[in-house]
Amino acid sequence: MLDQKTIDIVKSTAPVLAEHGEAITTRFYEMMFENHPELLNVFNHANQKQGKQPRALANTVYAAAQYIDNLEVILPVVKQIAHKHRSLQIKADQYPIVGKYLLLGIKDVLGEAATDEIIEAWGKAYGVIANVFIQVEQEMYEETAAKTGGWNGFRNFTVEKKVPESDVITSFYLKAKDGEPIADFLPGQYISVRLRISGEKYTHVRQYSLSDAPGKGYYRISVKKETSDEVTDGVASNYLHDHVNEGDTIEVTAPAGDFYLNTESTEPVVLISGGVGLTPMISMLNTVTEKQPERKVTFIHAAINSRTHAMHEHVKGIADKKENVNYYVCYEKPLDSDRSEKRFDKEGYVDLEWLQSVVENNKGDFYFCGPVPFMRAVKKALADWGVPEEKSHFEFFGPADQLD
Numbered sequence: 001m002l003d004q005k006t007i008d009i010v011k012s013t014a015p016v017l018a019e020h021g022e023a024i025t026t027r028f029y030e031m032m033f034e035n036h037p038e039l040l041n042v043f044n045h046a047n048q049k050q051g052k053q054p055r056a057l058a059n060t061v062y063a064a065a066q067y068i069d070n071l072e073v074i075l076p077v078v079k080q081i082a083h084k085h086r087s088l089q090i091k092a093d094q095y096p097i098v099g100k101y102l103l104l105g106i107k108d109v110l111g112e113a114a115t116d117e118i119i120e121a122w123g124k125a126y127g128v129i130a131n132v133f134i135q136v137e138q139e140m141y142e143e144t145a146a147k148t149g150g151w152n153g154f155r156n157f158t159v160e161k162k163v164p165e166s167d168v169i170t171s172f173y174l175k176a177k178d179g180e181p182i183a184d185f186l187p188g189q190y191i192s193v194r195l196r197i198s199g200e201k202y203t204h205v206r207q208y209s210l211s212d213a214p215g216k217g218y219y220r221i222s223v224k225k226e227t228s229d230e231v232t233d234g235v236a237s238n239y240l241h242d243h244v245n246e247g248d249t250i251e252v253t254a255p256a257g258d259f260y261l262n263t264e265s266t267e268p269v270v271l272i273s274g275g276v277g278l279t280p281m282i283s284m285l286n287t288v289t290e291k292q293p294e295r296k297v298t299f300i301h302a303a304i305n306s307r308t309h310a311m312h313e314h315v316k317g318i319a320d321k322k323e324n325v326n327y328y329v330c331y332e333k334p335l336d337s338d339r340s341e342k343r344f345d346k347e348g349y350v351d352l353e354w355l356q357s358v359v360e361n362n363k364g365d366f367y368f369c370g371p372v373p374f375m376r377a378v379k380k381a382l383a384d385w386g387v388p389e390e391k392s393h394f395e396f397f398g399p400a401d402q403l404d
Contacts, residue, residue, distance in 0.1 A: 173219075
């Protein structure tokens with residue numbers, strides 16, 4: 001437990017650290033990787049370059065500081081991050097390294113303003129926060145290993161099938177190389193894939209949503225190939241598309257994630273996706289239609305046009321067969337053929353007015369995933385419509401960002 005003086009110092013200095021948060025965490029990562037380059041085998045290099053990882057860490061540190069005397073408030077955030085850490089195989093002995101360089105980052109950026117008393121207080125606070133993460137993650141490791149077909153660490157999987165879904169998205173069907181059972185998962189969860197790429201000094205680990213219902217005997221991921229003109233470097237996705245073929249082996253961790261379909265609910269479910277954000281939604285759709293065939297589902301997908309739109313025929317096939325499944329498509333820049341073939345329902349972007357025209361009411365469970373600007377717009381639209389916050393669920397690909 002922290003003494004009151006330490007709590008007071010941390011809470012009083014938290015706004016200063018929030019103000020300089022990104023500068024501190026950016027410097028922290030620079031110093032940590034300089035002294036522990038082996039950690040580059042774990043962290044997403046693209047997220048570092050774009051500032052996503054420093055920003056996410058800064059937000060987490062500030063939230064923890066605000067509630068340092070009542071950390072139960074941030075347990076949902078801790079669990080969300082812990083799922084990612086467990087999937088990435090972050091271990092307890094890495095936390096002291098992080099703590100050391102986080103404190104050095106604070107001292108480096110704030111200079112004389114970071115007195116010995118302040119650094120000592122933040123050191124104690126970090127120890128408490130780290131112990132919460134370590135405890136939650138340890139429970140997750142134990143739970144994962146104890147599952148039927150579960151495991152810890154990376155396990156070899158064989159690419160059984162490689163299927164193009166659109167001009168930019170390809171699905172990989174993965175089966176355990178040892179032939180043993182694989183862990184079940186919740187629709188919406190993800191796995192981590194570790195790639196050893198020729199010419200790259202460090203391994204690349206990426207998390208990909210599972211894009212089919214559980215219980216199939218395989219995992220399926222559907223990966224968008226990132227091109228050089230986009231914000232991410234695309235090293236992993238390009239490697240998967242261009243160099244990983246049927247019969248090849250890749251390393252995978254057991255499924256994780258706190259974004260998943262509530263199959264205990266029988267309320268109508270609305271699935272809203274943008275671009276490759278449809279991957280967890282397909283898993284949810286397939287699960288609902290198999291396990292809850294009477295549950296009402298509205299599936300809404302936004303894409304640039306039919307060339308980038310994956311799994312259209314699959315979703316359309318379900319909607320055509322099932323009266324309780326409705327399917328709507330929004331294209332930002334439809335092709336002439338999209339118009340002539342009437343492949344979409346709205347041109348432009350998903351907005352509240354259109355949502356209200358295709359979704360019966362604001363009752364039920366809403367799930368959405370896609371690029372951050374897309375999610376920001378959907379989150380605001382649902383809030384403006386009066387959808388309760390606890391009924392509005394979303395997933396970030398990569399470090400959590402701000403949607404408000």
